[in-house]
Amino acid sequence: xxxxxxxxxxxxxxxxxxxxxxxxxxxxxxxxxxxxxxxxxxxxxxxxxxxxxxxxxxxxxxxxxxxxxxxxxxxxxxxxxxxxxxxxxxxxxxxxxxxxxxxxxxxxxxxxxxxxxxxxxxxxx
Numbered sequence: 001x002x003x004x005x006x007x008x009x010x011x012x013x014x015x016x017x018x019x020x021x022x023x024x025x026x027x028x029x030x031x032x033x034x035x036x037x038x039x040x041x042x043x044x045x046x047x048x049x050x051x052x053x054x055x056x057x058x059x060x061x062x063x064x065x066x067x068x069x070x071x072x073x074x075x076x077x078x079x080x081x082x083x084x085x086x087x088x089x090x091x092x093x094x095x096x097x098x099x100x101x102x103x104x105x106x107x108x109x110x111x112x113x114x115x116x117x118x119x120x121x122x123x124x125x
Contacts, residue, residue: 048073057081065090072096 046052047060047070057074060067061084068085069092071077077085086097 042067044070047071050075052076054081058084061085061088068093069096072100 040046040056042060042064044067046056047064047067052074054076057071057077058081061071061081065088068088068090071081071085072093073096082097082100085093
């Protein structure tokens, strides 16, 4: 038999008042009852958005070769990420890197290109 807290009298509803008072009150579903966030859709816009988290950019670089060219346009892409993208390659990556390098130093990239417009590496000395 249950008693009211402090009075020693049994409660009519059969619940202990202390147990009821100790239970958290919520106005909506608990965190464990809410559905998970939907997965992030990997798009060119996400890949070149400067507010995209670096962990997501790295995921794109590793797992979505068709979006690597868009990482090149992202202002948050650091040298390490760009190096990875350059080494991993993918559709449009070479052209994207050429556009980036031309925008940084238009005169310097002309010297690195021959008549064909392709990048030529210098021979070791």
